[in-house]
Amino acid sequence: MAEDLLNDVTVVLVTFHSAHCLPALDGLLAHCPHVVISDNGSGDGTPGQARARWPRATVLEHGRNLGFGTANNRAIARVKTPFAFLLNPDCEVTPDGLRELVRAAQAMPEAAVVAPQLEGAPGRPDVNYRWPSTLWPSRGPGAEGPACVGFVVGAAMLLRLERFEGVGFFDERFFLYYEDDDLCLRLFQHQRPLVVWPAVAAVHRARGSVKGKAPWKSEYLRGYHHAQSKLIYTAKHRSPAQARRQRWSVLLGTTVALPLRAIAWSPRLLARMAGRWMGLARWRP
Numbered sequence: 001m002a003e004d005l006l007n008d009v010t011v012v013l014v015t016f017h018s019a020h021c022l023p024a025l026d027g028l029l030a031h032c033p034h035v036v037i038s039d040n041g042s043g044d045g046t047p048g049q050a051r052a053r054w055p056r057a058t059v060l061e062h063g064r065n066l067g068f069g070t071a072n073n074r075a076i077a078r079v080k081t082p083f084a085f086l087l088n089p090d091c092e093v094t095p096d097g098l099r100e101l102v103r104a105a106q107a108m109p110e111a112a113v114v115a116p117q118l119e120g121a122p123g124r125p126d127v128n129y130r131w132p133s134t135l136w137p138s139r140g141p142g143a144e145g146p147a148c149v150g151f152v153v154g155a156a157m158l159l160r161l162e163r164f165e166g167v168g169f170f171d172e173r174f175f176l177y178y179e180d181d182d183l184c185l186r187l188f189q190h191q192r193p194l195v196v197w198p199a200v201a202a203v204h205r206a207r208g209s210v211k212g213k214a215p216w217k218s219e220y221l222r223g224y225h226h227a228q229s230k231l232i233y234t235a236k237h238r239s240p241a242q243a244r245r246q247r248w249s250v251l252l253g254t255t256v257a258l259p260l261r262a263i264a265w266s267p268r269l270l271a272r273m274a275g276r277w278m279g280l281a282r283w284r285p
Helices: 002-007 019-029 046-053 068-076 095-107 179-189 215-237 240-264 267-282
Strands: 009-015 035-039 058-061 083-087 113-121 147-149 156-160 194-204
Touching: 002 009, 002 095, 009 019, 009 046, 009 068, 009 095, 019 046, 019 095, 035 046, 035 068, 046 058, 058 068, 068 083, 083 095, 095 113, 095 156, 095 194, 179 194, 179 215, 215 240, 215 267, 240 267
Parallel strands: 009 035, 009 083, 035 058, 113 194
Antiparallel strands: 083 156, 113 156, 147 194
16 A cells, blocks of 8 residues: 555656766665656766666756756646655655655645645755745744645655646746645645644755855856846736836845955855845846
């Protein structure tokens, strides 16, 4: 019966220079009959290593970085099971944990998403869920039991695919960041429940999925895409006028802070801030 539950779900991973994450994923993927890996042009041998580890997996090689949401969409299009489990390469879930998520989803056919409790380290929960930020701020402690929410972090999400009809999956205008905010808000607006299931934990080693030869460039791109995506989200779900005001406010603050960051000399943060400045400067509504 336990194996039957895994037969109903396809694990989807988007990889980008993620070969160093593959050994930790083996504890789950070696038990999963359906796996799709969507590789965004890794230069560290990720696709070949994934095929060698999991011969049953479908490995999509895009040859370039399509972005997180787009690569997920390409993988979801290949899924033939009722459920897809979107998992970041730097997240670890046990086979029994995934079985429990599928079991929970089967008991809640109205739910579009069932998500585990993220942990920064084993036994150290991170609150990876809240209400939509466009409506009201979330307050209070984390959930102690199953809870219907308005947003869950996209690092680990079990999707019941039939519940996405009429909503769609990721908006491909978001290259990186805010694609999960946008998707969850659209589900919330269409009254497709999102449920957090704290009994299942996923250890999330945040920002551990990418290792490359140019860490400063990676930080620059993080800052760039975070700034761009934040403004795209604001323009889409609030108003273009508010996005323009937000752009000028953050651009001014970043311009003032850049010299101070240079004096303090943190190359990583300086690169990220420079990327943010450029993302704000180049954004167009």
